[in-house]
Amino acid sequence: MSVEENKVIFHRVIDELWNQQKFEVCDELFAADHESPSAPGLPAGPEGVKAIASMFLAAFPDLKVDIEIEVADGDMVGGRLRQRGTHTGPMVSPTGTIPASGKPVNFTEVAMLKIADGKVVTSWYWTDMIGLLTQIGVISGPPSARG
Known part of the structure; x- marks a missing residue:
């Protein structure tokens, strides 16, 4: 596939899966043996993608994702993403479930897909989890620099 065709797939993942919450698109866009080293322990293939997306979108049901920077070379495509939403549902984390805070969030993530x-x-x-967890009140932000 061409770089341009790979970019279309990247945009569809962002637009259709994340912004429109069309989980069925995973069956079309993700290989049966898809893996995500960033999320160990998830099932392989489209079912693993659906699982992580549904968990995250349950915590942030109004999530919107914008592509701020896009890069593509050969079979790799990705970019810097801006994510905005409201933490209105429980968020599953490696240390347990974080109850809804009702707080708005605005954080970045870098995504890279091999096609x-x-x-x-x-x-x-690679998600700015420090920024996200600070915004929902799980951790304190860094102390301000005062001279």
């Missing part, structure tokens, strides 16, 4: 034969085979995500 083969028109499907995402591997996905990596």
Whole structure:
């Protein structure tokens, strides 16, 4: 597939899965053996993607994702994402479930997808969890710099 075709897949993942919450698109866009090293322990393939997306969207049902920077080279495509939403549902984390705070969030994430034969085979995500957890009140922000 061309770089331009891979970009279309990246945009569809963001627009259709995350912004429109069309989980069925996972079956079309993700390979049966898809893996995400960023989320170990999830099932392989589209079912794992649906699981992580449904958990996150349950915590932030009004989540909107914008692509701020896009990069693509060969079979790799990704970029810097801006995510905005409201924490109105429980958020599952490695240390337990975080109850809804009702607080708005605005944080960034870097995503990189490897595409083969028109499907995402591997996905990596680096999320600003410190910023996100600070905004929902789980951790305190850094002390202000005072001289």
